[in-house]
Amino acid sequence: MIKLINLSLVLFIFFNLIAFDLIAQPNMTNVYGRRVQSLNGKWDAIIDLYDQGRKNKIYLNKKPENKTDFYEYSFENGLRLNVPSDWNSQLPELKYYEGTIWYGRKFNLVKESKERLFLYFAAVSYRCRIYLNGKEIAQHEGGFTPFQVEITDVAKENDNFLAVEVNNTRRADAIPAMAFDWWNYGGITRDVFLVSTPKVFIDDYFIQLDKTKADKINANVKLSEKLAYSPVTIEIPELQLKQTLKTDAQGEVKTSFIAKEIKHWSPAAPKLYSVKISTQEDQIKEEIGFRNIWVKGEDIFLNGQPIFLKSISFHEEIPQRKGRAFSQADAVVLLSEAKALGCNMIRLAHYPQNEYIVRMAEKMGFLLWEEIPIWQGIDFENESTKEKAGKMMREMVDRDKNRCALAFWGVANETQPSEPRNAFIRHLIATCRAIDTSRLIIAAFDLVRFNKEKQTFVMDDPFTKELDVVAVNKYLGWYDSWPVSPDKAIWDVAKGQPLIISEFGGEALYGKTGEKDVVSSWSEDYQETLYKNNLEMFKHIPNLRGTSPWVLFDFRSPFRFHPTNQDGWNRKGLVSDQGYRKKAWFLMKEYYENK
């Protein structure tokens, strides 16, 4: 008996070690600034609704070798899918598909003996296993953050076969969980690269302006190996700053620069500096901006000046294509419309969006709020869900910590008070703080209610005190009817802290006219009234420091099944699915112009 228990214990530890080994490794910083070979393009694909592929080892990609051999699959001459892209928008029969699809492709490479090679996936939605030349080499869960795996020893010069098993089945322990108000796009939705590095390379760096000192730049650089006394040079040529330092026993250098002549980044003047980091073997370049942001009392200060956040949200979706946004060109489409509206900030809803969007937003002068998809219905009591969320947070903060546009890390959207929820969110805040203490922590709540005795809007959730900035989603005139007229709507919410209205709005089918006071008219006229009323109410929120209407574009969502007005779309967009501006867009633009 004891022997049996021991054996199962040994087996348990053994299999867990194997599984642990396969979890994708921490990501190197700034893959887009490195030497890469793109693996984007057409990939072969196999739909595997009943999950038979793994047990049949189809990743071996075998071909019959003798008269009795046969295989009931082939990656060749079948379905072909674009990478990057979701699968749902590529074939009518994949529109609602939730399950497994296998992707396969061959590639060759030039192998230098002094180099290391990594496979980098900017995002795969939602969970995946990676197989190279018949061997499983990595697993990843989470549809919106990148991962990498070293393949130096597994890759050959010619005829590598790469298979990716992708699954987007919704699960109660996943993030997001079973139901959410956007499309459950599956697939290899972002870039895939082969990254070459020297043996010892610049693995990570964090270079940003000091949180409080306007002329002090802090810089940390970490090598891929724990190599001491290795010289690392950090340069900002335009500011005539340069230092060469020796690494400590951890292979790290930490330093700071005083830059009296620095021009701070801001939405009005999004100045970026070219920064160069080099070692004897490696070199990497980046465009980095310098600004600081902090909270004092009820105000938010950017570079020492109080700021009002004129924000907007969008999903990572091109409505006209009915699919995920993934390219630089897509980023321009989405962000240009936010620019035209007069925004100085984007709330990237509800998950980390691709790096083209983040980097382009920084260049165009938008502050950013980035969040992981902790969206209603998360299993806060599940330890493994908590671990997963922490990992997502780490992957997001690590990817974007050098982007000065990043002002807010979002830790939750619409959660209800409970001890497990508090512990869960505290874990996310601690995970974030372990990497970055300079950004503001924010969460969006939907608990504001009208207190009849006080004739005031109030919110009870003591957790708000643990945040730098409090945000509220409130749909007055849509989900909630007005308990008082908008000019009498007094707010007493998160007193002593800055407050952002992170969502408000209502649905309108583009081109539909109707009675301007009837919600169910689904008309642009009613949506305009709703905006008028909310903008009036905002005058009575003393600590209001920003607004973010929901939402810039109509977006696809199976949540929305009114046959004529919605038809699988959330119609709260200020811009229609065809790219036309609705009446409320112009009202919002005027509001932002005058702010």
Ligand code: GCB
């Ligand atoms: C919300 C959610 C957002 C939804 C929106 C709506 O509160 O945060 O994801 O899409 O409401 O349209 O109901």
